Amino acid sequence: MATALAQSAAKTAAPTATGAASGRSSIANNFDQFLLLLTTQLKNQSPLDPLDTNQFTQQLVQFASVEQQLRTNDTLKAMLTNAQASTVSNAASFVGMQVTADGAATKLTDGNAAWTLTAPKAVAKAVITIKDREGNVVATTTKALAAGSQSFAWDGRTSSGQKAPDGEYQLTATGQDSGGATVSVKTEVSGRVDSVDLSGEETTLLIGSLRVPLSKVKGVSRSPS
Secondary structure (H helix, E strand, O other), X not given: OHHHHHHHHHHHOOOOOOOHHHHHHHHHHHHHHHHXXXXXXXXXXXXXXXXXXXXXXXXXXXXXXXXXXXXXXXXXXXXXXXXXXXXXXXXXXXXXXXXXXXXXXXXXXXXXEEEEEEEOOOEEEEEEEEEOOOOOEEEEEEEEEOOEEEEEEEOOEOOOOOEOOOEEEEEEEEEEOOOOOEEEOEEEEEEEOOEEEOOOOOOEEEEOOEEEEHHHEEEEEEOOO
């Protein structure tokens, strides 16, 4: 019977979604009910089979553990709220800033698009391919790259000489050194942050319609006026 009382008290004292205040009120009311049941049990116990003091102590410890769990949940909820507020504040500071991030996609605006290409060593021949959002190849070019970082600008002209419409385009670069060995070329994009999206699991910066995860950002500077 003692164990059943403890289990019943623990179940009724479980946290609910009514918030911290109602949780504390619930645990207080349940504790009063628990003591009433316990004292009633003590009054009506059999003299030949009295309540074991170890069971009595165990019931009190179990109920105290439930109360402590509720308090811990309240503390964690408060910490999560503070962390979310801090995330919003930090993310908002990116709006209007110029950022550089890992990525292959950037926007073509008024016939201008730019990427930063980084090679670990000199590249004798780099084949650069630009694709639209549907994955269609719109332009290709071949050029040599120096070791380190350098900018690559595209004027929006396709391989056929036509002017590509403004929008999002992706660049890939495959390099070879003078000996014909493959060289990995890293791509980065940059732009001015217009807004921030906090709805997903990770904060995302929006540069126009281009979405850049915050974890991909490598550099931040003031946007030129």
